Amino acid sequence: MAKILRALSNDKNIAIFVMESTDIVEEARKIHNLPPIPTAALGRLLTAASMMGVMLKGEKHTISIQISCTGVLKGLVAVSDSKGNVKGYVKNKNVLTEINEAGKLNVKGAIGEGTLTVIKDLGLKEPYIGRIELISGEIAEDITHYFALSEQIPSAVALGVLIDKDESVRSAGGFIIQVLPETRPDIILNLEERLKSFSNISSILAENxxxxxxxxxxxxxxxxxxxxxxxxxxxxxxxxKVESIIPLLTDDEISDGKIEIVCSFCEKKYYFTREEAFKIKYGSK
Structure with a gap:
């Protein structure tokens, strides 16, 4: 069972969110039938979105993290509510497994250059939108950069997905640490020193x-x-909800017969007859 803990130092200067997300990432892998690199990339983004979701204040608030990129994955999306419930997808899942120089899945190469966009729906007239250029393609580093640049919150982010030999998810999760500016420098240095032992968070989660x-x-x-x-x-x-796609179709596409719309997040299929589609598009026809 996936789990998130939110902890706060007694002086209220350091907040830590830690998540074990193995079940969620494995569910995403099964739903989308993902090979290892898309599983690892989407799993990291789902984990980050889920932890950032529980940072939201309102019960109906949501957060969406979108990566648009030049790499073979083409892009990724993850959406979370304020309880951490999350969904997501990869734009291109037909990606061959490639190992980098460190002997790990080359997620960075599969993402390449691009942008990271965070959209928060806080129940206001307009959503909050923060956008940054990707600095590395390593999702944890890019999320860290987003916090520093768009929200001015010094943070440390670790995200990991460990893939088993049968391509299932052995372990997944991560953490987000946020520090207030008034925190003493010696405390920050000690914290940074401890972080060095967490370079492989997915392996640590598999055993702790x-x-x-x-x-x-x-x-x-x-x-x-x-x-x-x-x-x-x-x-x-x-x-x-998927009816909103119907008005985007041409009359010729509608006239072809039964229309199939597949949800990007869960792969569920919805069908509309020609009559239903024209009624949605024009009111009646």
């Missing part, structure tokens, strides 16, 4: 509980675990 990871990250800093979340891979699509 996230409660232990929170404890290790804080070290001798006193803290309290404030919240526990149990998010799922969750798509809220419906036939009514």
């Amino acid at each position: 509980d996230i409660v232990d990871i929170v404890t290790e990250l804080f070290g001798d800093i006193e803290y309290e675990i404030l919240d526990e979340y149990y998010p799922k891979y969750k798509c809220d699509c419906s036939k009514q």
Whole structure:
């Protein structure tokens, strides 16, 4: 079962979010029938979106993270609600497995250059939109850069997906650490030193509980675990919601007969007859 812990230092200067997301990433892999590199890339983005989702204040608030890129993946999308329930997809999943010089899946190469866009729907007239240029294609580094540039929050982000020999997800998860500017420099240095032992977060998650990871990250800093979340891979699509695509079709496309629309997030198929489609597009015809 996927789980997120939100912890805060007693002086309220350091917030840490740690997530174990294996079940969610494996569910995404199965739904989209993903090979290893798309699984690893989407799994990292789903994990980040889920943790950023629980940072939202309102129950109906949502966050969307979109990566548009020049690499073979073409782009990725992940959407989360304020409970961390998340969904997502990769624009191109037909990607061959490639190993980088470090002996790991070459997610960075599959993403390439591009932009990362964060959209927060906070129930206002207009959503908040923050956009940055990708600095590396390593999603954790790009999310860290987003926090620093768009939200002016010094952060450290780690994301990982460990793929098993049968291409299933052995472990997945990550953490986000955020530090207030008034935190003492020596505390930050100690925290940075501890982070060096977390370079392979997916392997650590395969053998450790996230409660232990929170404890290790804080070290001798006193803290309290404030919240526990149990998010799922969750798509809220419906036939009514996908109707919005019908007006974008030409009359010739509608006249061809039965129309099939596939949800990008869960692969569920919805069908519309010619009569239904024309009624949606024109009111009646």
